[in-house]
Amino acid sequence: xxxxxxxxxxxxxxxxxxxxxxxxxxxxxxxxxxxxxxxxxxxxxxxxxxxxxxxxxxxxxxxxxxxxxxxxxxxxxxxxxxxxxxxxxxxxxxxxxxxxxxxxxxxxxxxxxxxxxxxxxxxxxxxxxxxxxxxxxxxxxxxxxxxxxxxxxxxxxxxxxxxxxxxxxxxxxxxxxxxxxxxxxxxxxxxxxxxxxxxxxxxxxxxxxxxxxxxxxxxxxxxxxxxxxxxxxxxxxxxxxxxxxxxxxxxxxxxxxxxxxxxxxxxxxxxxxxxxxxxxxxxxxxxxxxxxxxxxxxxxxxxxxxxxxxxxxxxxxxxxxxxxxxxxxxxxxxxxxxxxxxxxxxxxxxxxxxxxxxxxxxxxxxxxxxxxxxxxxxxxxxxxxxxxxxxxxxxxxxxxxxxxx
Numbered sequence: 001x002x003x004x005x006x007x008x009x010x011x012x013x014x015x016x017x018x019x020x021x022x023x024x025x026x027x028x029x030x031x032x033x034x035x036x037x038x039x040x041x042x043x044x045x046x047x048x049x050x051x052x053x054x055x056x057x058x059x060x061x062x063x064x065x066x067x068x069x070x071x072x073x074x075x076x077x078x079x080x081x082x083x084x085x086x087x088x089x090x091x092x093x094x095x096x097x098x099x100x101x102x103x104x105x106x107x108x109x110x111x112x113x114x115x116x117x118x119x120x121x122x123x124x125x126x127x128x129x130x131x132x133x134x135x136x137x138x139x140x141x142x143x144x145x146x147x148x149x150x151x152x153x154x155x156x157x158x159x160x161x162x163x164x165x166x167x168x169x170x171x172x173x174x175x176x177x178x179x180x181x182x183x184x185x186x187x188x189x190x191x192x193x194x195x196x197x198x199x200x201x202x203x204x205x206x207x208x209x210x211x212x213x214x215x216x217x218x219x220x221x222x223x224x225x226x227x228x229x230x231x232x233x234x235x236x237x238x239x240x241x242x243x244x245x246x247x248x249x250x251x252x253x254x255x256x257x258x259x260x261x262x263x264x265x266x267x268x269x270x271x272x273x274x275x276x277x278x279x280x281x282x283x284x285x286x287x288x289x290x291x292x293x294x295x296x297x298x299x300x301x302x303x304x305x306x307x308x309x310x311x312x313x314x315x316x317x318x319x320x321x322x323x324x325x326x327x328x329x330x331x332x333x334x335x336x337x338x339x340x341x342x343x344x345x346x347x348x349x350x351x352x353x354x355x356x357x358x359x360x361x362x363x364x365x366x367x368x369x370x371x372x373x374x375x376x377x378x379x380x381x382x383x384x385x386x387x388x389x390x391x392x393x394x395x396x397x398x399x400x401x402x403x404x405x
Contacts, residue, residue, distance in 0.1 A: 099287070099291050101248075102248075102251070102252055102255060102284075102287035102288065102291070103287070103288065103291050103292075105156075105248070105249070105252035105255075106252050106255040106256055106258070106259055106284070106287070106288045107259070109152075109156050109252055109253055109255075109256050110155065110156060110159040110160075111151075111152040111155055111156050111253050111256050113155065113159065113188060114145070114151060114155050114184060114185060114188050115144055115145070115151050115152050115155065115256075116143070116144060116145070117260050118139060118140045118141050118143045118144060118257075118260070119140050119143070119264075120137050120138070120139050120140070120260070120261060120264040120265055120400065121137060121138045121140055121369070121370060122135065122137055122369075123136045123137065123138055123365070123366075123369040123370075123382075124369065125365075125368050125369050126365045126368070126369055126382070126386070130386065130389055130390065132389070132393070132394060132395040132396065132397075133395055133396040134389050134394055134395065134396065134397045134398075134399070135397070135398045135399070136382065136385050136386070136389075136399055136400075136401060137265065137398070137399070137400045137401070138366065138369070138370065138382065138400075138401055138402075138403045139257060139260070139261055139400055139401065139402045139403065139404075140370070140372075140403055141257065141378075141402055141403060141404030142372060142374050142378050142403050142404050142405075144404070145184065146177060146180040146181055146184055147177070147404075147405075148176075148177035148180070148181065148330075148378075148404050148405055149177075149254055149257060149281055149402070149404045150177040150178045150180070150181035150244070151180070151181040151184060151185065152181075152253040152254050152256055152257070153181070153244075153245070153247075153249070153250035153251065153252075153253035153254045153280055153284070154172075154178060154181035154182045154184075154185045154242055154250065154253070155181065155184075155185035155188070155253065156249050156250065156252055156253025156256075157242055157247060157249040157250050157253065158170060158182070158185045158186060158189055158191070158242065159185070159189065160249055161189075161191075161240060165240050166189060166190075166191040167191070168237075168238050168239050168240065169186075169191055169192035169193065169194065169237075169239045169240070170182060170186055170191060170192070170193050170194070170239060170240045170241075170242050171193070171194040171195075171196065171230050171233060171234045171237075171239040171240070171241055171242070172193075172194075172195060172196070172230060172241065172242040172243070172244070173195075173196040173197075173223065173226045173227040173229070173230035173231075173244075174195065174196075174197065174244055175197050175198050175201045175205060175223065175226075175329075176205060176329065176330055176405070177330060177405055178244040179195045179197060179205070179209050179214075180208060180209055180212065182195060182214070182242050183195060183209045183212035183213065183214035184212050186213075186214060187212050187213045187214075192215070193213070193214040193215065194214065194215045194217060194230075194233070194239065195209050195214045195215070195216050195217070196217045196219055196220070196226045196227070196229050196230040196233070197209070197216055197217070197218055197219075197226060198218070198219075198220050198221065198222060198223060198225070198226045199218045199219065199220065199221060200221065201218065206218070217229070224334075243337075244278055244280065245277070245278030245279055245280030245281075245283075245336075245337050245340055246278060246279075246280070246337025246338060246339050246340055247339070248339065250280055250284075251280050251283045251284040251287065251339065251340065251343070252284060252287075253284065254280050254281045254283070254284030254285065255283075255284030255285055255287050255288040256284075256288075257281070257284070257285055257402060258272070258284065258285035258286075258287075258288035258289040259288055261285075261289070261400055262288075262289065262292060262293060265398075265400065267398060268398060269293075269296050269398055269399070269400055270296070270297060270394075270397040270398055270399055271296065271297035271298070271299050271349075271385075271388070271397070271399045271400075272285060272289060272296060272297070272298055272299065272399070272400045272401075272402070273299050273300075273301055273352075273381040273382070273384045273385040273388070273399060273400065273401040273402065274298065274299070274300055274301065274381055274402050275300075275301055275302075275328075275330070275331055275377055275378070275380035275381050275402065275404065275405070276300040276301060276302050276309045276331060276336075276351065276380075277306075277330060277331030277332070277333045277336075277377070278333050278336050278337050278340060279309055279336040279337050279340025279341060279343070279344055280337065280340055281402070281404075282298065282300045282309075282340070282344060282348060283337075283339070283340040283343035283344060283347075285298065285402075286298040286343060286344070286347035286348055287343060287347065290347045297349040297350065298347060298348050298349050299348070299349055299350045299351070299352060299384065299385075299388060300344070300348055300350070300351040300352070300384075301351070301352050301353075301354060301380045301381050301383065301384030301385075302331065302351060302352075302353055302354075302380070303325060303327065303328045303331065303332075303353070303354060303355070303356070303359065303376075303380070304325075304353045304354065304355050305324065305325025305327070305356075306321070306324045306325050306326075306328065306331055306332045306333065307321075307351075307353055308320075308321050308324075308333055308334060308335050308336050309336050309341070309344060309351055310351045310353055312335075312336055312341055312344075313341075313344060313345065313348070313351060316345075318335055318336060318338065318341050319335065320334050320335045321334045321335065325356075327356050327359070327376055328359060328375075328376035328377040328380060328405075329375075329376070329377065329405075330375060330376070330377030330378070330405030331377045331380065331405070350388075352384040352387055352388055354380065354383040354384055354387055358383040358386070358387065359376050359379050359380060359383050360376075360379075361383070361386075362379035362380070362382040362383035362386065363376065363379045365379075365382055365386070366378075366379055366382055366403060374403055374404075374405070375405045376405075377404075377405035378403050378404050378405045379403065381401035381402050381403060382401045382403065384401070385399050385401045
């Protein structure tokens with residue numbers, strides 16, 4: 001349903017582009033400068049927006065039309081946060097946004113031990129059909145070893161475990177991409193991995209996880225039952241639970257995609273479209289991009305039948321869906337994460353909803369430009385970008401869509 005607009009569209013202008021020539025050295029220098037200049041033990045709004053050429057005021061806007069919700073927010077506020085890979089945080093409220101911490105973690109993430117820097121491809125055929133001089137680029141996370149960005153977050157958390165935690169092993173609950181990410185990550189570091197999967201999981205997915213050396217336990221008729229088992233067993237066997245999205249180190253791992261996008265594209269980017277399930281990917285990308293390029297819109301995309309983030313942002317609290325459509329099974333969750341929701345409230349500009357037909361057309365669009373067939377959740381961002389550009393009658397916009405489930 002549509003909501004009346006209650007504020008202006010958020011476009012904080014004037015930020016510097018990183019460009020292809022920026023390089024890691026420049027970014028690390030910025031991190032050091034930020035740490036020395038801005039870090040404090042108490043929460044406060046970013047004091048230096050003028051250093052980036054930005055307006056200093058906080059813009060809050062919540063409104064929706066045609067399957068969208070706009071959410072405004074602030075630049076990352078910074079509080080002193082200490083996070084260990086076992087999942088504990090100290091000295092900060094749950095869900096608080098620490099801009100410096102995320103920037104540092106993303107810049108130093110260990111994901112490239114197993115993940116690859118995926119290409120950013122133009123989609124010339126689709127861009128031409130859209131007219132108006134608009135350009136869509138695909139960030140090809142479907143080209144990861146497990147065909148999904150999930151490998152990044154899983155490995156980043158596992159790689160930060162201490163030797164005693166690795167000796168005890170890791171456990172997670174997943175029926176898809178996160179399961180493979182955890183299995184491959186555990187194999188790389190040489191630790192035991194237990195993957196709990198629902199009893200209805202297709203054999204092809206079960207076998208792909210087993211091939212990576214993980215122990216698979218089929219339990220529960222649905223994901224909630226499977227997750228409950230994994231959490232109970234992690235306590236009983238003293239194993240480390242690797243959440244699919246709601247942990248700072250997982251979020252930071254996914255945020256490396258934002259780093260790559262800014263480095264790979266030397267031309268101005270108007271918006272980045274991101275598929276949303278539990279929210280780990282959009283939280284990570286937003287935490288990085290909004291820190292360096294707050295002028296770039298961060299736009300989430302969800303199916304109409306699995307719109308937990310859309311509804312949560314609309315209502316200003318985490319919403320639990322009664323039922324979820326599983327056509328795009330990679331994003332079929334009943335509720336988003338506590339931390340990812342907080343980050344989305346602060347940093348995400350908008351969420352666009354797309355229906356099954358729009359997803360199917362996007363799968364075809366991607367195939368025509370790349371000769372690759374994505375899963376439905378992998379085509380979400382392209383579907384959302386098309387809708388945003390056409391319904392908004394945009395002209396001359398350059399947008400990036402992350403293709404991954």
